[in-house]
Amino acid sequence: MCEIYGFSGNRSMELNRDLREFYSHADQHPNGWGLALFDEQKTELLKEVCRAGKSALLSERLNSPIEAKTALAHIRLATIGNVEQDNCHPFTATDNSGRTWTLIHNGTVFESDKLNKNIFLQKGETDSGRILLYIIDRINEASALLRRFLTAAERFVILDEIVRGSSPKNKLNLLIFDGELLCAHTNFRDSLYYRRDESGVTFSTQPLSEGAWEKVPFATLLGYQNGERVYTGTNHSNEYFFDPTAYKPLYMAYSAL
Numbered sequence: 001m002c003e004i005y006g007f008s009g010n011r012s013m014e015l016n017r018d019l020r021e022f023y024s025h026a027d028q029h030p031n032g033w034g035l036a037l038f039d040e041q042k043t044e045l046l047k048e049v050c051r052a053g054k055s056a057l058l059s060e061r062l063n064s065p066i067e068a069k070t071a072l073a074h075i076r077l078a079t080i081g082n083v084e085q086d087n088c089h090p091f092t093a094t095d096n097s098g099r100t101w102t103l104i105h106n107g108t109v110f111e112s113d114k115l116n117k118n119i120f121l122q123k124g125e126t127d128s129g130r131i132l133l134y135i136i137d138r139i140n141e142a143s144a145l146l147r148r149f150l151t152a153a154e155r156f157v158i159l160d161e162i163v164r165g166s167s168p169k170n171k172l173n174l175l176i177f178d179g180e181l182l183c184a185h186t187n188f189r190d191s192l193y194y195r196r197d198e199s200g201v202t203f204s205t206q207p208l209s210e211g212a213w214e215k216v217p218f219a220t221l222l223g224y225q226n227g228e229r230v231y232t233g234t235n236h237s238n239e240y241f242f243d244p245t246a247y248k249p250l251y252m253a254y255s256a257l
Contacts, residue, residue, distance in 0.1 A: 200227025
């Protein structure tokens with residue numbers, strides 16, 4: 001699969017120590033890396049198809065201060081989609097209000113007819129990219145119905161509905177940032193952790209070297225703003241259980257595209 005990392009802070013923080021530890025796991029996830037950094041005045045998005053430990057670009061970036069108020073990072077072990085640049089996370093898309101959404105995913109979507117229409121619309125081939133396009137579709141539909149842009153609370157409600165509706169039989173370890181809210185979700189046991197401190201909240205697939213880590217609340221979408229949890233979704237109890245035999249029909253369907 002993949003590993004994901006996220007940070008939501010009450011101020012811009014230097015993240016080099018956490019990111020060095022996170023990217024050191026890339027020997028087991030060699031098929032690409034990505035990094036998205038957000039502050040009030042700027043956004044930086046970097047990703048490459050190579051293993052993180054082999055990247056001169058990432059090495060150079062880690063050797064200078066990496067500061068952000070919100071950050072997302074990803075290392076990829078390819079399951080669905082070829083090993084190429086367009087399939088590297090993070091994925092970004094912009095809704096009709098001009099709001100840019102950024103998503104990283106550790107998981108697999110085995111069953112979801114709702115995502116299928118985006119197979120030939122997306123840039124790249126991953127199920128993760130299709131999740132983001134489906135989110136954008138739902139946000140735009142709701143905004144058109146209300147004839148105005150959505151509030152943060154309204155956007156969270158739609159994300160919660162999407163996660164609950166998509167979680168049966170699918171592994172959805174997700175971090176999604178809409179420019180205001182960082183939302184986190186896991187439905188696979190012991191595969192997403194968080195650390196709270198005075199600067200904010202940090203998420204990681206595996207606990208990193210510093211601080212006390214706890215398991216992220218299970219099967220429930222969480223919404224954070226400036227490092228504080230501001231929204232809690234509905235617990236849906238749709239736990240994902242790993243089944244290696246489920247991948248074979250998925251690979252066959254993908255190869256037939």
